[in-house]
Amino acid sequence: MSNREKYTDAFSKLHSGYASVWEISGITHNRKRGLRMRKTMAVLACLIVLTFAVSGIAYAATDGQIINAVKVWINGEEQVVNTDEQFVVEMDKGDKVVIEDGDIRTEVQAETDVKVKQNGDETEVEIEHEE
């Protein structure tokens, strides 16, 4: 057996821990958000926490039908959310969040003044500011 064959045999036993390329894109997205959040905290910027009572809004807008499928996009990237009654979206200043809950579409732009649009009408949302 040649040196090359021996080397190839030995090093072909090494395998990555990633089973799928889609694991990578998911992990890296979370890591990037983590980096951005640490940087934001380091400069003492505001972290805006937005809380929705999703099921309550869905119930009111859909005449009693319960909507279970919720989709959330942060800066154009779709997030995985559970379908509990409430969920929290964390974002930094400048982030744009879109939330679709059945027929209800909510957009939030996290700037100095937070503006919320829901189905074309402004609506009140509970916002907590943390510094």
Added chain:
Amino acid sequence: MNVDRNNIEEYFDRYRDHVFAIGYNYFKNPIEADDVVQETFLKLLNTNMEFVSEEHIRNWIIRVAVNECKRVTLSSYVKKKVSISEYMETLTFENPEESDLFLAVMALPKKYRQVIHLFYYEGYAVKEIAEILGQSETAITTQLARARAKLKIRLQEAWKNE
């Protein structure tokens, strides 16, 4: 040829372990080696490069992997270390010669390990290795010779003279 979400899995399956081996060869740590895998294939997924052939894609992946090894080194993250002996317990070598060769290569200085790996595992010529690593062909030839000499001392008859 473009690499996009429709065909990325094919290239990932084909070259994932090659990239991992480059990363492990550099860091001697499977965690950082997987960081190299992550960064390399993210770059592949996001590149707009028009590839002209399969070989072009492969060469691009290998070069990016080598560069990512240097970039991951600069990261401020504190990485969990897995010793070589711990990691070897997860590997299934078919005979002691394979494990001896693996240990002998891991005992080489990093710059020799890289050259040896690109030569024997990836099958690159000295000129190509020089381009990938940004060094002269003379430097690569010297490093290859010295690496072989060290392997010969450690492995004796198990490593043939070349």
